[in-house]
Amino acid sequence: MKKKESVRKNVKLKGIPAASGIVIGKVFLLDSEEVNIPKKRVSEKDLSSEVARFERALLHTREEILNIQKNIRNELGNGHAEIFNAHLLFLEDRSLIEEVISGLKKEKLTVEYIFYGVLKKYIRAFSKMQDTYLKERISDINDVGKRILRHLFGRKPRGIHTIPEKRIIVAYDLSPSDTASLNKNNVLAFVTDIGSVTSHTAIMAKSLEIPAVVGLEVVTRIIKDDDMIIVDGIKGEIIVRPDQKTLRKYETYRSKFEEAGKNLGKLKDLPAQTKDGHKIILSANIEFPDEIQSVLSHGADGIGLYRTEYFYMNREGLPSEEEHYSAYKNVALQMVPNSVIIRTLDLGGDKYLSQLQIPHEMNPFMGWRAIRFCLARPDIFKVQLRAILRASVHGNLKVMYPMISGIKELRQANDILEEVKQDLKKEDIPFNEDIEVGAMIEVPSAALTAETLAKEVDFFSIGTNDLIQYTLAIDRVNEKIAYLYEPTHPGILKLIKSVIDAGHKNNIWVGMCGEMAGEPLLAVILLGLGLDEFSTSPINIPEVKNAMRSVTFQQSKKITDKVLQMETGEDIAGFLDKEFKDVIKKFQG
Amino acid sequence: MSKIKKKLVIKNKQGLHARPASLFVQIANKYVSNIKVKKGKQKVSGKSIMGILTLEANKGSEIIIEIEGEDAHEALEDLKKFVSKSKC
Numbered sequence: 001m002k003k004k005e006s007v008r009k010n011v012k013l014k015g016i017p018a019a020s021g022i023v024i025g026k027v028f029l030l031d032s033e034e035v036n037i038p039k040k041r042v043s044e045k046d047l048s049s050e051v052a053r054f055e056r057a058l059l060h061t062r063e064e065i066l067n068i069q070k071n072i073r074n075e076l077g078n079g080h081a082e083i084f085n086a087h088l089l090f091l092e093d094r095s096l097i098e099e100v101i102s103g104l105k106k107e108k109l110t111v112e113y114i115f116y117g118v119l120k121k122y123i124r125a126f127s128k129m130q131d132t133y134l135k136e137r138i139s140d141i142n143d144v145g146k147r148i149l150r151h152l153f154g155r156k157p158r159g160i161h162t163i164p165e166k167r168i169i170v171a172y173d174l175s176p177s178d179t180a181s182l183n184k185n186n187v188l189a190f191v192t193d194i195g196s197v198t199s200h201t202a203i204m205a206k207s208l209e210i211p212a213v214v215g216l217e218v219v220t221r222i223i224k225d226d227d228m229i230i231v232d233g234i235k236g237e238i239i240v241r242p243d244q245k246t247l248r249k250y251e252t253y254r255s256k257f258e259e260a261g262k263n264l265g266k267l268k269d270l271p272a273q274t275k276d277g278h279k280i281i282l283s284a285n286i287e288f289p290d291e292i293q294s295v296l297s298h299g300a301d302g303i304g305l306y307r308t309e310y311f312y313m314n315r316e317g318l319p320s321e322e323e324h325y326s327a328y329k330n331v332a333l334q335m336v337p338n339s340v341i342i343r344t345l346d347l348g349g350d351k352y353l354s355q356l357q358i359p360h361e362m363n364p365f366m367g368w369r370a371i372r373f374c375l376a377r378p379d380i381f382k383v384q385l386r387a388i389l390r391a392s393v394h395g396n397l398k399v400m401y402p403m404i405s406g407i408k409e410l411r412q413a414n415d416i417l418e419e420v421k422q423d424l425k426k427e428d429i430p431f432n433e434d435i436e437v438g439a440m441i442e443v444p445s446a447a448l449t450a451e452t453l454a455k456e457v458d459f460f461s462i463g464t465n466d467l468i469q470y471t472l473a474i475d476r477v478n479e480k481i482a483y484l485y486e487p488t489h490p491g492i493l494k495l496i497k498s499v500i501d502a503g504h505k506n507n508i509w510v511g512m513c514g515e516m517a518g519e520p521l522l523a524v525i526l527l528g529l530g531l532d533e534f535s536t537s538p539i540n541i542p543e544v545k546n547a548m549r550s551v552t553f554q555q556s557k558k559i560t561d562k563v564l565q566m567e568t569g570e571d572i573a574g575f576l577d578k579e580f581k582d583v584i585k586k587f588q589g
Numbered sequence: 590m591s592k593i594k595k596k597l598v599i600k601n602k603q604g605l606h607a608r609p610a611s612l613f614v615q616i617a618n619k620y621v622s623n624i625k626v627k628k629g630k631q632k633v634s635g636k637s638i639m640g641i642l643t644l645e646a647n648k649g650s651e652i653i654i655e656i657e658g659e660d661a662h663e664a665l666e667d668l669k670k671f672v673s674k675s676k677c
Contacts, residue, residue: 086611089611089614089638090638090639093637093638093639093640094618094634094636094637095633095634095636095637095639095640096637096639098634122639122643125639125643126639126642126643129643129645130645131606131645133606134606134642134645137642141639317603317608
């Protein structure tokens with residue numbers, strides 16, 4: 001049975017597209033060493049040499065970790081190197097060491113066997129914990145445990161730096177410690193079981209400009225070392241052991257993509273405007289300041305969404321005002337004179353704050369999150385607002401509140417902002433008094449009352465990921481109903497139109513920072529609806545710019561009028577697909 | 590040698606998590622005495638980071654420290670001072 005499974009051809013797996021591109025190549029499976037430890041007896045007289053072997057392994061592991069830590073500190077900075085302090089503590093844990101030594105003397109089995117048993121015991125204990133921060137430490141314990149075992153077995157560390165030739169890295173997950181030792185020239189793509197578009201794997205792939213597909217769940221169990229696979233970082237798919245026909249299909253697909261990429265590269269310095277000169281702002285979504293390089297190289301006009309959750313995640317205490325401030329100042333300075341829209345803390349939903357012990361909710365997307373959380377905890381909210389205001393003198397910063405559901409919340413948030421401004425004035429700390437303030441429109445009730453909201457903000461940014469999920473009542477994390485998640489649903493398009501109209505009627509500009517703005521064919525409709533700003537991942541920028549430059553504003557309005565008459569999302573998507581193919585041909589010609 | 594026991598309440602905002610836990614362990618490791626920490630039915634070594642973490646001792650939880658050894662009193666004083674601090 002098992003054998004049959006392993007030779008099945010053309011196995012297609014769907015994950016999350018984390019970095020665009022297409023690659024065909026051989027697999028390098030990280031962590032493929034099966035933990036299969038023989039239960040072997042040790043004679044009384046050899047016990048002391050087993051203890052010595054264990055101590056040596058600990059020593060070597062310590063050296064290895066210190067080395068990696070040093071490399072990471074040089075390459076990525078102190079923050080990233082911090083994780084390894086926890087690794088060192090686990091390594092030096094007295095209980096663990098004593099337990100191994102006493103187990104060894106009692107059971108008289110090899111030290112590998114005893115150590116693995118103790119390790120498993122700790123992992124079990126941690127997996128039962130309530131606290132997410134502590135639960136996450138399992139990966140640290142695992143990482144250290146594996147290193148020690150490798151040294152005990154006398155195996156060479158199977159880090160990525162041992163790759164002999166160009167390979168696709170397949171792993172459960174990639175940690176900074178994995179990618180730090182990476183021989184970047186030999187990596188074709190990343191493929192992982194877990195992760196999201198914001199995980200370390202995705203960010204690393206984007207900075208190396210190689211494709212990545214994450215969140216494939218079982219990929220490490222299906223793929224074998226040396227397997228041939230196709231990685232489609234555009235659709236977020238991989239094909240394991242493709243047959244000749246599929247290979248040929250993707251070879252063509254890849255060369256087309258590369259050709260298009262070259263053409264799109266030429267777009268970098270051209271303005272984002274239609275053939276008849278209608279200008280739009282094309283900005284980028286980022287999570288980390290290090291992404292700015294990519295923002296600039298893809299020719300964005302600014303940053304339309306700077307997510308700030310990472311300040312709060314995977315750490316112990318809350319971030320200080322100085323931490324916020326120095327990051328915002330850095331981003332503002334690098335982007336000046338272009339604008340940077342900082343979204344205030346949007347935790348909850350699929351992102352949790354570990355140290356605040358927010359209770360688990362049945363329905364987190366509709367729970368205590370984002371602005372709701374910030375209004376309930378002005379102490380936390382004010383720290384961030386102060387930092388943004390202080391940094392506003394260094395560039396063109398704007399503030400944006402997530403998940404506003406009505407005017408009451410907006411006023412409360414604005415009141416808190418005003419308080420912070422007054423405090424700064426009293427303290428004689430300079431800030432931009434006219435800093436633009438916007439509301440994210442992602443809750444249907446906000447979209448429906450946009451006229452009211454528009455009177456008290458300087459801009460809107462439509463967050464389509466959540467707006468679609470709330471409007472269509474589709475949990476976007478639930479795979480069974482994923483097919484219902486339709487950006488082209490007539491209900492969604494009408495809602496977006498009403499928000500844009502409400503904004504324009506009140507003389508404020510309207511942008512979009514959801515995934516919808518990054519899809520060229522949808523962008524054409526949004527253009528026709530009058531959207532002023534499009535913000536998307538840096539990698540999508542050239543394609544959207546291409547779409548904008550391929551049509552006239554009049555054309556897009558006509559397409560949009562037609563589309564608004566259609567009855568189903570499928571009709572609309574089908575129509576666009578047909579129309580869009582012509583558009584792209586015209587560009588390349 | 591005498592064995593001393595002391596019931597303490599965690600004052601630190603973050604409880605005995607990551608950083609506070611590692612500081613606790615670092616203090617405990619300065620002493621030769623045997624140090625155990627109990628919370629509910631669980632009892633772990635006070636010199637083990639993993640042990641302390643598995644206690645999940647949040648702010649307000651009660652722990653019992655048991656120390657046996659020649660420098661037991663000094664160790665207790667030191668740990669008591671640390672646990673009752675609200676910041677670290």
